[in-house]
Each structure stands twice: as C-alpha cells, then as structure tokens.
Amino acid sequence: MSSLIQIWTATLDREPAQLAQFHALLDAEEKARADRFLREQARTRFTVSRGLLRIVLGQLLERDPASFAFTYGYNGKPELAEKTGLQFNVSHSGKRWYLAVAEGRRLGVDVERVRPDFATFEIANRFFAPREVADLTTFPAEERATAFFRCWTRKEAFIKAIGAGLGFPLHEFVVSLGESAELRSISGSIDAAREWSMEALIAPEGYCAALAVEGPVSEVEYAILE
Ligand SMILES: CC(C)(COP(=O)(O)OP(=O)(O)OC[C@H]1O[C@@H](n2cnc3c(N)ncnc32)[C@H](O)[C@@H]1OP(=O)(O)O)[C@@H](O)C(=O)NCCC(=O)NCCS
The missing domain is CATH 3.90.470.20 (4'-phosphopantetheinyl transferase domain)
Structure with a gap:
C-alpha cells in the first residue's frame, strides 16, 4: 500500500465546447442529477466536477472515463462500484476543484x-x-x-x-x-x-x-x- 497521496486541482469554469465533452462522459444518473440543479452555474460545475473526476480515474486506471459506475455510502460519499483499490474524494468551492486520491485507505x-x-x-x-x-x-x-x-x-x-x-x-x-x-x-x-x-x-x-x-x-x- 502506497503512502503517496495525489492531489489534482482545476478550475470549474469552462468554455461551452469543453462542457459538452464533460457532459458526454457522465452516466444517465449523473446527467439526471445535473438537470435537477436550478441554477445554471451549479449545473455546470457539477458536470465539470464529475467529468474531471472521470478523466483522472481513467488516466490512473487506464480505462475509458465514461465506463465507471459509482456507488454511494449511507451519507452520499461516492466510491467506485468496482473494487480497484483506489479511494478518492472531491471538494469544490466557488470555481476551485480539488480531488484527492489514495490507494487502499479512506481520505477526505x-x-x-x-x-x-x-x-x-x-x-x-x-x-x-x-x-x-x-x-x-x-x-x-x-x-x-x-x-x-x-x-x-x-x-x-x-x-x-x-x-x-x-x-x-x-x-x-x-x-x-x-x-x-x-x-x-x-x-x-x-x-x-x-x-x-x-x-x-x-x-x-x-x-x-x-x-x-x-x-x-x-x-x-x-x-x-x-
Ligand atoms: C458532502 C458534505 C460531507 C460536504 O459538503 P460541502 O463541504 O458542501 O461540499 P464539498 O464540495 O467539500 O464536497 C462535495 C463532494 O463530496 C463528495 N461527498 C458527498 N457526500 C459525501 C460524504 N458523506 N462524505 C464524503 N464525501 C462526500 C461528493 O463527491 C461531493 O461532490 P458532488 O456533489 O459534486 O458529487 C456535506 O454533505 C456535509 O454534510 N457537510 C458537513 C457540514 C458541516 O456541518 N460542516 C461543519 C464543518 S466544521
């Protein structure tokens, strides 16, 4: 088990063309959740956040970013449905986005x-x-x-x-x-x-x-x- 932690950061403000690319990576449930946001900015930021998460996980696991399925803990913490050994957690505030990734242990x-x-x-x-x-x-x-x-x-x-x-x-x-x-x-x-x-x-x-x-x-x- 590695004790290295990876932090990925990004801005959530993206051009419409990029937004469409992120949207195409989401599954049906994520698209439905994005649609439920009343404010456009919240909808956009959720879409970008999930798209970025999928891109990073795809790089780390050498998989198609659109292929991942997530499960949710009893209080809504997302995890990869498939057991890969990777754990992650995401946070966003304003336009700042952070993703932390570790192997085999809980993190926030x-x-x-x-x-x-x-x-x-x-x-x-x-x-x-x-x-x-x-x-x-x-x-x-x-x-x-x-x-x-x-x-x-x-x-x-x-x-x-x-x-x-x-x-x-x-x-x-x-x-x-x-x-x-x-x-x-x-x-x-x-x-x-x-x-x-x-x-x-x-x-x-x-x-x-x-x-x-x-x-x-x-x-x-x-x-x-x-
Ligand atoms: C999700 C929660 C744990 C954090 O919310 P937040 O700070 O507003 O939001 P963040 O941007 O840091 O994190 C949201 C992301 O964390 C993940 N998440 C959702 N529920 C989670 C949970 N129970 N545990 C860990 N991560 C969770 C999701 O990826 C979510 O992003 P998404 O909605 O785009 O999928 C919130 O529901 C909560 O209950 N916070 C406690 C609030 C509080 O009283 N804080 C006082 C601190 S002193």
Missing part, C-alpha cells in the same frame, strides 16, 4: 473560500469543539478568518474521510488552527487521532484546503488539470 478533502463575514465566534461556537473556539481567540483579528477556515476545512476533511456527513458530532474531535495541520484527538483519545494524517494543502490566495487520510503520508503530489 475540503476546500473553502475564506469569507470573513462567515468566520464569526457565533458560528465557531455552533460547529467547533470548545478547545478549537478557545484557540481561535488567540489569533489577532486580522488572522482570525484564516484560522477559522483552517479549522473548518480540517474538520470537514475528516468528516468526509469517514463519509459521515452530518452524522458525526463535530465537537467530538479536535483539530489545530495554526499553519501546521493536525488531528489532535477523537472522543478525547490522542491515540485514535494518531491513526490519521492531516495536511494543510496548497491553495490559491483567499482559499483554505485540507486533507485527512487514514494512516501515514510520505508525500503529497500535486497536479493541475488544464
């Missing part, structure tokens, strides 16, 4: 646009563990929104790695808020947290991105998809 990725108006103590109190809220108070006002979104993306990456969606209590595990990403404890257990790796991912100005992976990480390799 999250990217968020840093929105200072959202990064309030009221919201932190609702979603973060008490220690994380206390940590947030130690940052000077001008760094607080970034610290907030580091916390948010790290928590979200972990929730996505276990596929829990809203089904796992967010106060039950603690992450770091500083530059270096760390899962500190799960249900009070430092040993349980050590079974996981957490990484702050390189992100464009104004965004935060994080990765949570089961087991050790030797290297994070980045690729940009044009």
Whole structure:
C-alpha cells in the first residue's frame, strides 16, 4: 500500500465546447442529477466536477472515463462500484476543484473560500469543539478568518474521510488552527487521532484546503488539470 497521496486541482469554469465533452462522459444518473440543479452555474460545475473526476480515474486506471459506475455510502460519499483499490474524494468551492486520491485507505478533502463575514465566534461556537473556539481567540483579528477556515476545512476533511456527513458530532474531535495541520484527538483519545494524517494543502490566495487520510503520508503530489 502506497503512502503517496495525489492531489489534482482545476478550475470549474469552462468554455461551452469543453462542457459538452464533460457532459458526454457522465452516466444517465449523473446527467439526471445535473438537470435537477436550478441554477445554471451549479449545473455546470457539477458536470465539470464529475467529468474531471472521470478523466483522472481513467488516466490512473487506464480505462475509458465514461465506463465507471459509482456507488454511494449511507451519507452520499461516492466510491467506485468496482473494487480497484483506489479511494478518492472531491471538494469544490466557488470555481476551485480539488480531488484527492489514495490507494487502499479512506481520505477526505475540503476546500473553502475564506469569507470573513462567515468566520464569526457565533458560528465557531455552533460547529467547533470548545478547545478549537478557545484557540481561535488567540489569533489577532486580522488572522482570525484564516484560522477559522483552517479549522473548518480540517474538520470537514475528516468528516468526509469517514463519509459521515452530518452524522458525526463535530465537537467530538479536535483539530489545530495554526499553519501546521493536525488531528489532535477523537472522543478525547490522542491515540485514535494518531491513526490519521492531516495536511494543510496548497491553495490559491483567499482559499483554505485540507486533507485527512487514514494512516501515514510520505508525500503529497500535486497536479493541475488544464
Ligand atoms: C458532502 C458534505 C460531507 C460536504 O459538503 P460541502 O463541504 O458542501 O461540499 P464539498 O464540495 O467539500 O464536497 C462535495 C463532494 O463530496 C463528495 N461527498 C458527498 N457526500 C459525501 C460524504 N458523506 N462524505 C464524503 N464525501 C462526500 C461528493 O463527491 C461531493 O461532490 P458532488 O456533489 O459534486 O458529487 C456535506 O454533505 C456535509 O454534510 N457537510 C458537513 C457540514 C458541516 O456541518 N460542516 C461543519 C464543518 S466544521
């Protein structure tokens, strides 16, 4: 089992001709889901996201991108229907798209646009563990929104790695808020947290991105998809 993690990033804003190519790769269920989005931008971004995912999986597994079928966990986490050993997770925020791929272990990725108006103590109190809220108070006002979104993306990456969606209590595990990403404890257990790796991912100005992976990480390799 490799401890290398691959991160693929891209923009979701595409020309109509490219959009048609992505759309042609989707299966009937994905096309129906795309059609259910009321806003054109959401429809376009879902189509591009699934098209990009299929293209990368096709490259890695040397298969036709249109040939893949996905299954969904009880909270909607997509996985390849066929057992290939590859695990993946996708995140998008605004026009930024991230895909994380690993071999044989669970992982989650999250990217968020840093929105200072959202990064309030009221919201932190609702979603973060008490220690994380206390940590947030130690940052000077001008760094607080970034610290907030580091916390948010790290928590979200972990929730996505276990596929829990809203089904796992967010106060039950603690992450770091500083530059270096760390899962500190799960249900009070430092040993349980050590079974996981957490990484702050390189992100464009104004965004935060994080990765949570089961087991050790030797290297994070980045690729940009044009
Ligand atoms: C999907 C979920 C897990 C994340 O949503 P999000 O941050 O809005 O969206 P992201 O862009 O990061 O991820 C969406 C992608 O993750 C994947 N996904 C969907 N459900 C998932 C799940 N349960 N677990 C992991 N990945 C999931 C899909 O590929 C989806 O993309 P698609 O809809 O284009 O197929 C969301 O349903 C959720 O429940 N989040 C918890 C919200 C919360 O309270 N967060 C507080 C953080 S402190």
